[in-house]
Amino acid sequence: MHIPDNYLSPSTCAVMGIIMLPIWTRAVKKVKTDVSKKKIPLLGVCGAFSFLIMMFNVPIPGGTTAHAVGGTLIAILLGPYAATISISIALLIQALFFGDGGILAFGANAFNMAFVMPFVGYAIFKFVKNKLKGARGEYIAAFIGGYVGIVAAAFIASIEFGIQPMLFKDASGHALYCPYGLSVSIPAMVLVHLLVGILEGVVTAAVYAYVKKMSPDVIYDDVEKTKKVNRKPLYGLLAAMVVLCPLGLLASGDAWGEWDTEGVKSLVGYIPQAFEHGINYSAIAADYSVPGINEVVGYIISAIAGAAIIIIIFKIVSSIKKNNTSNT
Incomplete structure (x- = not known):
């Protein structure tokens, strides 16, 4: 579901970024007031979970792949505003370090x-x-919340894809950005995620049940809790996901709407101008690979690095909040 760069026009990306600004602002304010310093690190743990679950690509009929996100699960555990911040950081790390999702398209993906x-x-x-x-x-x-949540997100992404050839064409009538209109993008994205939604729903329900049993004080219930939160079961879950993440390499093919230049040409018979003259950002560990290292080992290293960066970011934020609280 990650939209790469050059599939959306710069103006579309700018609009989506502008839309997200007040959402991020509101989310930060809500987290500051509603989440105690003890629970701020949980945003990092949940962000790391989302980062890792998105590395588990699964094959989809038709030769494409897709993945769960964990968005609804994080909202259930920490509240929807906290989920916005947590997942946004995970998406940013994916785009900057691993080339998963576009830099300009970050606002749309968020x-x-x-x-x-x-x-x-x-x-x-x-x-x-x-x-x-x-x-x-x-x-x-x-389960139902997770299922509907990912299908809704896929539907919105399909709209963003599908309006591109309607709005942006060259003199010959070829699309400048995403070459598929709404009649293709909506069924392609939504039908795929009607299947992936089952995985998202199962993950949401299963992890929710696990957390409720092992660390119930984590769960958000509109009332901030002051009890110490047991994070060990959550770290154990992350460790298991890191070990198992190479399973995501078993799924071959690209996700719909995430083809490279040659892939687009093979599908539509031409290369949209944006793919030849657009942004070409080179991530340090593109596709979660480490140059010169075995693919599986590189995938695990990327998983550890990405999850660690996200957790560290929120630990730093927590320490800053703690210091500010102690100084007031």
Whole structure:
């Protein structure tokens, strides 16, 4: 679901970035007031979880791949505003260091996966949870919330893709950016994620059940808790994901809308101008690979590095908040 650079026009990217600015501002304010310094590091843990789960690519009929995101799960655990911040940082690290998602398209990717997904998924979770009582009802609500959340995000991404050839064409009528219109992008993205939504729902419900059993004080319930949060089970989960992440290499093919220049040419018969003259950012460890190192080992190193960077960022933020609190 990561939109690479050159698939969206600079103006589309700018609009999506501008839309995200007040969302990020609101999210930061909510996290400052609603999340204690003890729980700030959990944003890093959840951001690392999202980063890692997105490395588990799964094959989709038709030769493409896709992945879960964990947006609704993080919203359930920490609240939707905290999820926005947590996932946004994960997406930023992916784009900057691993070339997963565009630099200019960061605002669009954040809108889809860090805003639409957690807020829609969390709203569905709360609605279903209130209708179905008991623990079983909560797990069903988590599954449905995760499922609907990722499908909603995919639908919005398909709109962003699909309007490009309607708005931006060259003199010969060829698309300048994404070459597929809404009639192709919507079914392609949504149908894929109707399948991936099952994985997203299962992950959401399963991890929610795990956290509820092992570290229930983590779970967000609109009331900030002051008890010490046991993060060890969460770190254990991250460690297991790091070890297992090379399974994501088993899925071959590109995700829909994430083809390289030659891939686009083979599909539509021409190369959109943006792919030849657009942004060409070279990430340090593109595609989660480390030059000169075995693919599997490089994937694990990338997983460790990405997760560690995200956790460290939020630990620094937590220490700053702690110092500011002690000085007031």
